[in-house]
Amino acid sequence: MAHLLCEINSSVWDEAVRAHEESPETPPNQRPTGASVLAAVLGLEAALVAAATVFLVVEMLITTPDSYASAIALTALAAVAAVFVAALCVNTLRGRAWVRAGTIVWQLLQIAVAVGSFQGLYARPDVGWLLLLPAIVALGLLFTRPVILWTSRRDG
Numbered sequence: 199m200a201h202l203l204c205e206i207n208s209s210v211w212d213e214a215v216r217a218h219e220e221s222p223e224t225p226p227n228q229r230p231t232g233a234s235v236l237a238a239v240l241g242l243e244a245a246l247v248a249a250a251t252v253f254l255v256v257e258m259l260i261t262t263p264d265s266y267a268s269a270i271a272l273t274a275l276a277a278v279a280a281v282f283v284a285a286l287c288v289n290t291l292r293g294r295a296w297v298r299a300g301t302i303v304w305q306l307l308q309i310a311v312a313v314g315s316f317q318g319l320y321a322r323p324d325v326g327w328l329l330l331l332p333a334i335v336a337l338g339l340l341f342t343r344p345v346i347l348w349t350s351r352r353d354g
Contacts, residue, residue, distance in 0.1 A: 230344035240287035248280040
């Protein structure tokens, strides 16, 4: 029994399981199309959040906000979000495993904002759809087999 446990916990077992899971269509070091499309969606989202950050800075300089503290905090959060999504984009291309969790979190936050855009006194369904559709595409791509395999490589 102890010998069996050693085999299960050995790197030989890991390599055998890993070889079984690898997709025969995509060589191990070639980025799958799904990962490239996911990175493109994340790159577009990062660019839009960066543009929103620039807009917030310009608005803060041109108009007088009701609260400078809130305006600065919102602008700082938008800047941090832009950097975070850009890091997700770059590391998706590199095949890093942590991007799966970060991408899920970002897309769920984006879906929450999209749902809020569909309702209320100042509802903007157009903005809601622009936020919802890329989030659904990104989540769909994130759970495809080639993307999962690409982001679970040991050398990635």
